[in-house]
Structure formats: structure tokens, C-alpha cells
Amino acid sequence: MGNADFSKPYDPKNTESKIYKMWLDSGYFNPDNLPAQAGLPGKRKKNYVVYMPLPNVTGTLHMGHALDNTGSDILTRYHRMKGLRVLWLPGTDHAGIATQYKVEKELKKEGVSRFDLGREKFVERVWKWKEEYGGIIIEQLKKLGASADWSRSRFTLDEAYAKDVLSAFVHYFEQGLIYRGFRTVNWCPRCGTSLSELELDHKEEKGSLWYIQYPLADTQYNIQNTQYIVVATTRPETMLGDTGVAVNPKDKRYTALVGKKVKLPLTGREIPIVADVKIDLNFGTGALKVTPAHDVLDFEIGQRHNLETLSVINERGKMNERAGEYAGMKTDGARTLIVQKLKDLGFLEKEEPYLHNVSTCERCGHTIEPIPSTQWFLKMETLAKSALKAVKSGKVKIQPKNFQKVYFDWLANIHDWTISRQLWWGHQLPVWFCKNEKDKFTVSIKKPTACFFCKSCPMEQAPDVLDTWFSSALWPFAGLSESDRKKYYPGNFVSNAREILNLWDARMIFSGLEFMGKVPFKDVFVHGTILTKDGKRMSKSLGTGIDPLNYINQYGADATRFAVVWQANGQDIRWDEAAVTAGRKFCNKIWNAARFVIENAPQAGAEKPRSLARKAETVADTRILRKLGKTKKQTERYIEEFEFAKALQNLYDFFWHDFCDVYLEMSKKQLADKKTKESTKVVLFAALEASLKMLHPFMPFVTEEIYQNFRDNGGKFLMTEEW
């Protein structure tokens, strides 16, 4: 029995840390330690596995995490009480670019760059940073009450995990799915790395659309009274790298010009006019200058028409030596000068103001510069098909349903995945190059003892690391030990925000199928986004973010969880702080109702519902017991359908209005009457206990604290009691 002071209002602050410690000490977060339940003789047989969306080591708890993890915790606790062997698998993601950027910023304050330190020292430094700060988010999740099995927690750069990542690379390579290629890719000049399309942000920017005349190389072809073809561009500085002009084959204006040549203004280089279906007849003049080196679409067009890839911008976002007089200049500086020169020479037909979207680096916000470079790619065709099939066949359910469409669209139009990053923090590619024969390489987890090619050199590892998502895609099995894999794979559930549906969920699905032969989970639950009260995105940098820890510290984790769940009805949530107030009040209501029952019906015994019904003496007794039974069924149904808000609102209604307002008030009279006194005690006690159980997944702390005080339970936890 506990020794809580019920004469005072519920005090989450002291209670929560105490209760959480008790849970931790019990070891029951670990499914292998779970006790049997009275109604369930023998061991728990069925599994329920929830995967935690890996928080970045750089992360601190935000509302999104609170939402993810409260939902996961509800399912975890519910199924644990239901008698299943429940594993909620936590871990942290090394978050390559995010973490590297964080440490680089720290270094910058000290006036050094990562290059000053060198790779080895820098990586050491990041590890040091990780040891110091990497655990913060885990501690915060504990404050929320997350009942994950921390003993199984893994970090995506842990030795065992890393081995699986590299094996996956080797496997894909051996299957012929990984290849090395020279392509124009999205490049962040600040971070100095390639990025996948999913790692870009788009920012609207005011710019101009310049119409430039490209004179025909041979006036003999001067038909339609034109001596030039006009192209429209927002990036005139890239024209130095133009290797063609493209028009739509259906565009009658240009039919006669296809196959002819134009002279590039400023340099006089001759480039061909080609026809390509990707060209929009209605945009600009319908003629596109093709710069394969500095535009991803142009690169594809270039490939189709055998156009040269001529780069004029370097990896730091500056004009390179091929840019002649502009070499060394930043691109926007070169742009100004080039526009001026075109104007002076009479090539500039007009300039229009133009609003366009500029891609930026999701992490550092720098403008993306497409540049050609050698990267590693994973062929997506077959993998995407398997991921598509998994959902179409119903093996994996994505909820709410409309997100299936997003998933299908992405997979149906997928490009090969650029998996290499020019970073230092991450899983370095298991690729070994011959030092003498430059492009010769071999793929293996361990460094080869001797070079296969020249037989003499010590082979050198490729400098690139893998995209963070390549490793997190393996989480459902790489997060488990060998023996756990047999026991706990595949799992059941993952809950996350919509922006990682394709970034993460889709990739987990095909990885699971590829490496384990089975889909990793049955349900993907995509929850709404928590917005500010006026519907704006919460963002740290805009100062619109709300820190859930403030609520936890001030009102308690239960009140915070209540508020999150109460509002999570499927759509995006315009965060209303009033819900936290409501949660806090509700905690107190539960607390005081419990106080009443403890004082008036101590140890009234544990009755089974059936025997309870026989105990009912009054109409009120019957009514509350019937309503209790109904509420229990509804709660189960709602939880199993992931309708957490409805479950909670329904419970709230039952507890506050049916139990407290009606039955508890009535019980005062019944307790005063000798005839009904004993039966009332039993009903009061039983209804409270059942309510505590139902409320526990939502508000674990108050309910556990009360449970520890109102029943002599031999050291048992509400957390593991029979539902």
C-alpha cells in the first residue's frame, strides 16, 4: 500500500518521477520479464511490437514526439494489460547531416572547420557530442511516461547496427541494385554533400525570368523570319554550361529548327536544338536552354539526347574555371554581370519579375545547387514494387486511408535513390578502391587484405557515408538482436508524422521484405500535425514552437498526454492550451473520486463482473455497472482502431458524469442505508478499479499512484494488471 496524502490535490511533480522509477525498477517494460496475469495462466504468448520513430540524437522533445509517443504508449500499455507480450522498441538515429551540422556550428564558434580537424578528429568530436547530449530526448520521453523497453535501446551507429547496415549495402550490391554513377544531383554547397529529393525544402523566392536570344548558327536556316531562338531562364549564369536547347516535338513554332544549331551568346559555342516531350509548350517561349550539369531535369534531357555535361559551378557554389572571366565568383554575382553583358550586347529580349520555388537544404537552409558528381544509387524499381504490393495486398495498412494515395504516388513515380552523402558522420561505404587503378573497386564489409586489382596497394575506403535513411530503413530488424529477431519480428505498429511516410515507412517496408522476407508491421498510423492555435506550423526557428516539457513540468505528464490525445481526432490539430487545463482538472477529479472510494469502501474486494451484477441492489448500481461494461467495450474498440481521442472522450464522459456526478452522489445515500451499504461499497470499488484500468493507458501516472494506494495488491502494478 502506498501512503499518498489524499487530503491534498493531486501533485504530479513528485508523483510522476517516483512512479516512473518504480516502473523502471520493476523491469516490466521488457517483455521478457512480464508477469503472468490472474486471468491468463501461464506465460504471455502473443506478441505486440511497436516501433518507436527514431528520434534524432540532436533532437529535443516537441509536440510531434509527444503525439507519436503518447499514441504508441497507449497501445503498448493497453496490450500489456490485455496479456500480450509487448515490446516497444526505442532507439536513436545518428541523423548524419543534422548532427554533423550541429557540431560544425559548435566548431565555428571556436573558429575552426571540420576540415581543420580532419575526418578522424571530427568524428571523435561528434561522438563526444553524442555522449554528452544524445540522451536528452530519451530522458524527455521518460518524463512523458513512455513505457518503452529502454534495455533494448539502440543507436543506429552502434556496432551491431552498423554491421547490418553495411551488410545491407553488400547485399544490394550483390543483387545488382546498387550502382555508381556520374549524375547531376541536388547538392548543398554549405554542407558539401548530395541530398535526396526528400531532404529538400522549397522556398518561394522573388526572381526574374530572363528572355535570351540564342542566334542560329547558320542563317541559312533562318525561316519564319527569325534569326534566333528565345529561351527563358531564371538562372542565366548557368548558360555558360548550356549544351543544348530543347523544344517540345509537338511545338509547331520550332519544328523546322529541331536538329539545327544555335550559337551560345557570350561564348559562341555551337549547341544543338533537340526535341523532348518534357518541355512545356506554354511556359516562357516553349524553348528551354539545357544545362545538364546544373539542373536535374536538364540532366535527364541531356542523357536522352547525348548532350555533354559541362559544369561551370563548383561544389562550393562558385563559378569554376570553365566560366572564364566569371571564375571564382559566386553564382548570383556572376548572374548580375552576365545579365548586364547580355543586355549590352543586345541578346536580352526582356526581363519579367517571376516568383519561383527555390530548393533549399532541409538542415541548413542553404540554396541547393544541382551539380554533377559521382554518387551511389539504389535501384528502386523492384523494391518500390514490393512496397507497393505490401500495401495494396493489405499486408500493411496505412491509416488514415487517404495517405495510401500519397504512398502509392510516390512509389509509382520513384527515381533511383541517391544513397551516398559526402559527410563524415555516418556509415562509411563498404567500398574499397584500388589506389593505382582509380576506378576499380570492390565491395565488402571488411577491408580486403590485398588489392584484387594491382595486387600491391593497400586499398582505400570510399569516403562517402550512407544516407541516414538507408540505416533507419532497417530499424525493425536491425534494432533487434539476432535472437530477438526470431522472437519479435515482424512487429505490429508504427505511428508517425506524414512527412516521413515515404522517407521512412515505405523504406522500412521494402527493407523488411528484402531482408526478412516479411513486412515489418501491420499498421502504419499517420497522425495529424500539431499546429499553433491560428493554424501555423510550429517551428523552433520561427518561435512558434511549444515545448511539451513546459506542460509536463507545470501540469504533469498525464495532463499533457490528455491534452494531446483529446485533440488528436485525425485532422491536424490547432493546439489549444485549454485542453491541458482540462487534463489537469481531470487528474484531480480522478484523484478525489479515488479518495472518496478509499475512505468509504476500503478493500471491498475484487469482484468479477458477473458476480458484481448479482451484488447490485439498486437501480443506480445496475445502471453504473451496465454503463461500465459498455464503456469498456467501446474503449477497446476505439483503441484497437487507433481512435484514441474518441476513446478518451468517451472515458472522460463516463468517469466524470456517470460515475462521479451520478453514481458517486447516489452512493452517499446508499452508504447511509444499512440495507444497501455493503453492496454499494463493492460497486464503488469495482467501478473505480475498472475505470483506473481503462484510464491507465492514457493517464498512467495518476492511475498507478491511486492503484498503489487503494488496494492491498502485494506489490503489483496497475501497468501489468489484467485489463
Add this chain to the structure above:
RNA sequence: GCACCCUUAGUUUAGUGGUAGAACGUCGCAUUCACAUUGCGAAGAUCGUAGGUUCGAUCCCUACAGGGUGCACCA
């Protein structure tokens, strides 16, 4: 541009083919009896606009307006 979603009391929202339910806020009354972090009660919504289907629509259809999201990026 294409696709999907949303628009209900002061605020945040639930909901149904037959004249809307909650939370917070507001107002009134109560209160030594679990709880003032309370109880009871009240006020407060012609359910974005305009059409249509229907005996009847907030809920179905169409258009429009406003807000959001995903995809594609358009050079």
C-alpha cells in the same frame, strides 16, 4: 499545375439525411458532507457562400471563396 483534406458556439472541436454534443472561457446560484483544480444551472452555432438532389441537408452533388497538406516542379 495535379491530387487530397478542412471551413460547426468567444476559442478549440465532435457529430448525424429529420432542426447540433463537448472542452476551455463567460454569467448566475450553491457550498463545513471526495474534489473551489468543485456542484447545479444559464447564455452562446440559421453548421464558409451560392445553387442543386430530396418530403426534408450542417451532413449527398456542383460551383465559388478562404485555409492546409502531398506530389510535380515550369526552365
